[in-house]
Amino acid sequence: MPLPPLYGHEGTRNRLVGAIASGRLPQALLFEGPRGVGKQRLALWLAQALVCQSPGGGPGRAKGPPCGECQPCKLVLTLSHPDVHWFVPLEPSKRGADQDRQVDAVEDALAEEMAARRERPLYEPASGLAIHSIGAVRLLLRRLAYRPVLGRRRVFVIGDAERLVPQPGSDAAANALLKALEEPPVDTVFVLTSAAVEALPPTIVSRIVRVRMARLADSIVAAFAQQELGIHGQAELRQRVGLADGCPAGSLRRRTGVMPMRRPQGGSYKR
Ligand SMILES: [Zn+2]
Known part of the structure; x- marks a missing residue:
């Protein structure tokens, strides 16, 4: 199944498309905002x-949003584009301590996770144990050494990037990524996403351009719940939209004892 469409964030989309058109898109970006607001979905949209092949709707037209119809667009939407690398946190492998085997284990686990997301694109948040291990960063660096397969550009998306540092002081994976972020190859864009930027090392944050993503209007969350989850009963819709608090993925949950995703006390995110 293809990914569901991106809901909301029109202003951010316009700024990103404008930056691409003028050749000023930073090569290392950090999408930050509350959990479930659509950071990784926006990264894949970018x-x-x-x-x-025809941003803006056709060859020769002004640069614009992705067409959604060309082969590269379809490959991204089915998580199959060989130049779009989506890294998500994974539970650490128990397979050997040997470096190459660690990288192979991450590659297998990531492929398995992507296959699961192709089947079921509306995924649950990463488990508490899942991290971006040093093996995952080595896999990224291995892929970075190849040339793009289909076009002239490639993109590395690192979701829940704060999991590069699984606990304070464990920054081997983050450090291994630093040089790549500092001097990315000209054909490469990195997009990190995080709902907990304060957990990322300052050395990483200082090398990337931060893009803040705000909570969405209830009407947009309601449209997501109706169209993507098929929820039409008014009472359930109202309940889910209330729990989601401006984050579409929050509407995946019912009130079943799961903690709702409220914004942090004091509201550290811009609305
Ligand atoms: Zn296209």
Whole structure:
């Protein structure tokens, strides 16, 4: 199944498309905002905009949003584009301590996770144990050494990037990524996403351009719940939209004892 469409964030989309058109898109970006607001989905949308053959709707037209129809767009939407690398946190492998085997284990686990997301694109948040291990960063660096397969650009998306540092002081994976972020190859864009930027090392944050993503209007969350989850009963819709608090993925949950995703006390995110 293809990914569900991106809901909301029109202003941010316009700024990103404008930056691509003028050749000023930073090569290392950090999408930050509350959990479930659509950071990784926007990162994949940006990847699509970067590899699309006719952004803006047709060859010769002004640069614009991804067309959604060309082959590269379709490959991104089915998580199958060879130049769009989506890294998500994974539970650590128990397979050997040997470096190459660790990288192979991460590659297998990531492929398995992507296959699961192709089947079921509306995924649950990463488990508490899942991290971006040093093996995952080595896999990223291995892929970075190849040339793009299909086009002239490639994109690395690192979701829940704060999991590069599984606990304070464990920054081997983050450190291994630093040089790549500092001097990315000209054809490469990195997009990190995080709902907990304060957990990322300052050395990482200082090398990337931060893009803040705000909570969405209830009407947009309601549209997501209706169209993507098929929820039409008014009472349930109202309940889910209330729990989601401006984050579409929050509407995946019912009130079943799961903690709702309220914003942090004091509201550290811009609305
Ligand atoms: Zn396209």
